[in-house]
Amino acid sequence: YPWGYDSDNGPDQWHKNYPFAKGRHQSPIEINNKEVHYDSSLLPWFASYDPGAAKTILNNGKTCRVVFDDSFDRSVLRGGPLPGVYRLRQLHFHWGSSDDHGSEHVVNGVRYAGELHLLHWNPKYSNYLDAKRRTDGIAVLAIFLQVGETPKPEMKRILEEINAIKTKGKNAPFPNFDPSILFPKSHDYWTYHGSVTTPPCEECVTWIILREPIIVSSDQMAKLRSLSKNAENEPDHPLVDNWRPTQPRYFRMVSASFL
Numbered sequence: 001y002p003w004g005y006d007s008d009n010g011p012d013q014w015h016k017n018y019p020f021a022k023g024r025h026q027s028p029i030e031i032n033n034k035e036v037h038y039d040s041s042l043l044p045w046f047a048s049y050d051p052g053a054a055k056t057i058l059n060n061g062k063t064c065r066v067v068f069d070d071s072f073d074r075s076v077l078r079g080g081p082l083p084g085v086y087r088l089r090q091l092h093f094h095w096g097s098s099d100d101h102g103s104e105h106v107v108n109g110v111r112y113a114g115e116l117h118l119l120h121w122n123p124k125y126s127n128y129l130d131a132k133r134r135t136d137g138i139a140v141l142a143i144f145l146q147v148g149e150t151p152k153p154e155m156k157r158i159l160e161e162i163n164a165i166k167t168k169g170k171n172a173p174f175p176n177f178d179p180s181i182l183f184p185k186s187h188d189y190w191t192y193h194g195s196v197t198t199p200p201c202e203e204c205v206t207w208i209i210l211r212e213p214i215i216v217s218s219d220q221m222a223k224l225r226s227l228s229k230n231a232e233n234e235p236d237h238p239l240v241d242n243w244r245p246t247q248p249r250y251f252r253m254v255s256a257s258f259l
């Protein structure tokens with residue numbers, strides 16, 4: 001019975017089929033200023049993305065995802081805490097059933113309406129699946145979505161496609177898109193070592209979480225919530241609350257690139 005976010009297959013049950021979910025380096029976590037360590041040696045991060053690498057936007061019943069050509073170092077993330085370049089493979093979102101929650105990471109008790117994840121893998125490994133088995137295999141750039149009056153126009157392109165991928169299994173061409181247009185002004189970030197926030201929850205992720213959220217409108221969040229987790233010919237169930245609750249930090253340090 002496939003994992004999900006409902007009471008019978010949700011985050012509290014995942015460990016039954018995916019033992020990593022009870023590990024000591026799980027994500028997401030709470031980020032509290034009191035426990036963050038400013039690391040002056042942290043470098044700035046850089047994204048060099050080729051808009052031509054964007055391929056498809058899809059609904060897999062669990063999120064809205066844009067996939068990129070990752071057959072060579074075409075769109076890469078580098079710098080920050082990373083030892084080398086990491087290849088952009090996909091981006092996706094997590095969101096709530098209302099504007100007051102939906103993010104996976106929580107900052108000083110603040111839950112945002114959603115969270116954008118740009119997923120990259122370390123090309124020193126032969127492929128993405130091999131990278132997921134390595135502690136330095138994956139880098140996720142996370143950007144909070146905050147509801148406000150002046151939404152970021154660059155989000156429109158993604159949300160305009162939502163109508164084409166309403167139900168699980170639907171996909172649409174999504175050419176010529178550079179996701180760095182979604183980035184906020186500041187590149188300030190927190191970083192820590194954690195896991196994939198969906199099963200199998202492998203502990204292979206270097207998290208780079210931007211301090212500055214991007215502003216989206218309440219209507220744009222409602223657009224995301226108009227996606228369905230079911231396929232076209234099945235009873236309709238809105239795709240909402242696809243976020244994992246925060247996990248124990250245990251003995252992990254969260255470093256900040258800013259004072």
Ligand SMILES: Cc1cc(C)cc(S(N)(=O)=O)c1
Nearest residue numbers: 117119138140195196197198
């Ligand atoms: C590697 C990977 C795969 C998936 C489906 C999701 C993530 S997440 N939510 O941790 O960014 C990471």
Ligand SMILES: [Zn+2]
Nearest residue numbers: 092094117197
């Ligand atoms: Zn994610």
